[in-house]
Amino acid sequence: MRLPSRLRHSPMAWVTAVMLASLVALALAGPLVWGAAADRPDPSAVLQGPSAAHPFGTDGLGRDLLARVLAATRPSLLLALAAVLLGAGSGILVGACTAVLGRRGRRLTAGLTNLLLAFPALLVAMFLAVVFGAGAAGAVLALAAAGVPGFARLAQTLAAGVAGTDHLAAARVLGLRRHRLLWRHVLPNIAEPLLLSTTTAAGTTLVALSGLSFLGLGVQPPGYDWGLLLSQGLDRIYAEPLPALAPGLAVLYAALAFQMLGEVLAGSVARRAPASRTPAPAPGPGCGPAEDGAVLQVEDLTVDLPTPGGTIRPVRGVSLSLRPGEAVGLVGESGSGKSLTALAVADLLPHDARVSWRTLRLLGADLATLAPRERDRHLATGLAMIFQNPASALNPSLRIGTQLTEAVRAHRGASRARAAVEAADALRRVGLPPALLRARPHQLSGGQRQRVMIASGLMVRPGLIIADEPTTALDVTVQRQITRLLTGIRRDTSAALLFISHDIALVRDVCERVLVMYAGTVVESLPAGRLADGARHPYTRALAASVPDLAADRDRPLPTIEGAPPDPSAPAPGCPFEPRCPRRQDLCAEQSPPLQDLGAGHQVACWLPVPVTAAPESVTSS
Incomplete structure (x- = not known):
């Protein structure tokens, strides 16, 4: 490592x-x-x-x-390492197998592990050393067997987190045998903590082995x-x-x-925690001017991510701004950079990501000029994040009340009683009874968990709410309730809303302005009311045309956009949409078009924008 x-x-x-x-x-x-x-x-x-x-x-x-002491280094270390490797290897296999065994196998393995853990490992080692016979081999086998239950319990606990993942379920559907599931999907995902435990156990095993030899149960003369x-x-x-x-x-x-x-x-x-991220460098003299009254102002935001094949740039030169009470939608295909843009603004990207910008202001404060502690506090109280999956965003081991009150207690110094009152008010605001403060996340439905996430964000009275596909995992009825709730909160608190979604129709209803992203850059910005028939970029036209409605011909396949998004590891010099665009020209493959202002709050990055009266051309049936 x-x-x-x-x-x-x-x-x-x-x-x-x-x-x-x-x-x-x-x-x-x-x-x-x-x-x-x-x-x-x-x-x-x-x-x-x-x-x-x-x-x-x-x-x-x-x-x-x-x-003799110096010469004894080799046998002492080799015997201890042999014992810990045998015990760790056997215990890890036994514990990790619970992720791929059936219900009865899991229960039997867990029960046996619990039974063996009831006996002190050193006493078990001494007993087995007598059973196996005094000598180096017997001591090694005894210590290995005594260490199996501890490693099995650790591996079982770690494997339980992998057993319910989607990638393991997909591998089961593909018909992979249990040994392949174990070696390819379970062990690689739990190897790191097991390695740390094995390293630490080597020292303990060395002491135990020396103790057995001291008692006459280990190495025998003339060794x-x-x-x-x-x-x-x-x-x-x-x-x-x-x-x-x-x-x-x-x-x-x-x-x-x-x-x-x-x-x-x-x-x-x-x-490797996110707290170790290196702050972005302060902007130089080229920093853009502050926009009066803007809740969020971003100019030329770029994100670089290291990969085994080299550094890729999934977000390139994104600019956006939101004013108080404004709702801006961010749409685009999967992989277009929508969520990465939001995470970069919230400073939630992985520690090895590199973020740069020309301007990044939240509630009037230039984030690049703030000290790390001040920036973290400003972000924690100035914006709220609503994630796509509230089940993973909420801590399953803590009550709802604890998770709602910790932010105001940490950042505003509120007392426990005062924070509890504010948490109850926040739950009422999102249509939930205060009695849920004593509940845990698993006791709530998907819609209730998403409302709790919204209530958690409201606790710090943010000026900006970033909703990253907050309705994707919910049914249509709950989706409508959540969007109405967000609209009401925006109206009552004047908080700006950055709404990220794949649902074009939903964005059109919730937002006032829409930014369309493709291949990590904004290709069009326009009022939401013009999204259906006033879009000028071929990609935006294709997205709007792919949304089915009640008047669509059910005998025909749904419209799709031909081709695939570009590979971020091999960017082309021209327009990123050029290979999929039916209106492409030679210039499109040579130069990337800048955002052009068309007036009335409409901007488009295209060398040959679609006429307003033209029908969508970039849509094909498949």
């Missing part, structure tokens, strides 16, 4: 790397360099204390203890490891403490190295 740059410069990461490198070097070179001295008896130097010739002293046969050396030196601890402490210090050093490795890897994962 590659560490981010902050961890590569972390002192703890460097100390861990040095400790692990020293252990690896000792494991490789120890038997070769000190093996002969470790096994050579010297009757004249029996049970000597530390000296210049023998820094750690000698044992009962006169063998040098320093050489030796750190635990056996500790046992042999214990009877001299009061007269000569170093021969007993040296193997113990070696165990502590190695176990600490593995624990620190786990901490470093865990830190690497934790630092």
Whole structure:
């Protein structure tokens, strides 16, 4: 796992790397360099204390203890790693199988895991070491078997989050066998936390293995490891403490190295949170002027995303503005950049995304000039996000009241009682009873959860509401209720609404102005009332024509737009819609058209706009 740059410069990461490198070097070179001295008896130097010739002293046969401790690095580490890998591998397979087994298999596996977890792992290891027989092999098998239940429970918990995903259901529909489901769809999605747990468990297993050898259940003479050396030196601890402490210090050093490795890897994962995003640079002298009274003003917004094949630019030069109480629709095919634009405005893109702009103002504040903490607070209180799937946007483990009140308590310092009163008022405003404050998300219907999301946004009294396809997962009746609710809230609070949807007819009813996006850029901006018959861009005309109505001929297939959107990893120099446009000319393939102002709030990016009286030309039947 590659560490981010902050961890590569972390002192703890460097100390861990040095400790692990020293252990690896000792494991490789120890038997070769000190093996002969470790096994050579010297009757004249029996049970000597530390000296210049023998820094750690000698044992009962006169063998040098320093050489034996160094030479024991390889067997001690190899046996511990073998035990943890066997236990982790078996436990992970057992636990992950619950995602692909039937109901009875899952219940049986879960019950068996719970039963085994009731017994302390160390006592189980000691019992099994006696059963398997004293020796290195028996100790390794005993520790591996004792570690299986813990890894099985962890893998079972992680696999439960994958078991209900759509991609696993699709793989089942395709008829993939269980072993393919396990290796291709389950294990890759839970590998990271399992790796961290395995790394941390290596240190614990090393200590346990040394304990078994200390008790005489592990490595047997003439072999030796750190635990056996500790046992042999214990009877001299009061007269000569170093021969007993040296193997113990070696165990502590190695176990600490593995624990620190786990901490470093865990830190690497934790630092991938969105909070680690690098703020966009402050705009230079070219920053656009502020628009008086605008709730949101965006100019030349660009988003770059790194991919294995190189950096792509799914949003290119988007500009938009919203005034108080205004509803603006954002429409386009899937992949056109609508949601990415909204997430970039809300600063919710992944940490590795790069966002740039010429102007980005929210409620009059230039976001690029704010400190990170001030920007986060301004975004949290200035805008509200309503996501497409409220079931995943709400925390299933928290009550509705807790999720509604945490924002006002964190950002406005409201007391618990005051926040609860405001939450009850917010629920009433969206048509829900205050009794739902004690409910959990799974107890609500889809429409109720979406209303709760809207109520959560209203708690901070935002000036901008971004609704990212808020009605897609709802039935038609609930869709109408939600859109009426948003319209009423916009009218009562003067909040601006950025409404993102695939439903052209719905956008036309809810919004006053519509922005049409294609291939990451705005190709047309026009009043919503002119969307059906006044659009000038061929793509907008095709979108409007693809919306069925009651007068459509049911014997004919629904109109579709011919072709496919362009590949963002290989952008063409001209108009992105040129390969699909029936009105294309040579100029369209050479230069990308700018947005031209046609007057009356209408702009279009097209070299040859469609005449107002013309019928849609870019629609074909399929």
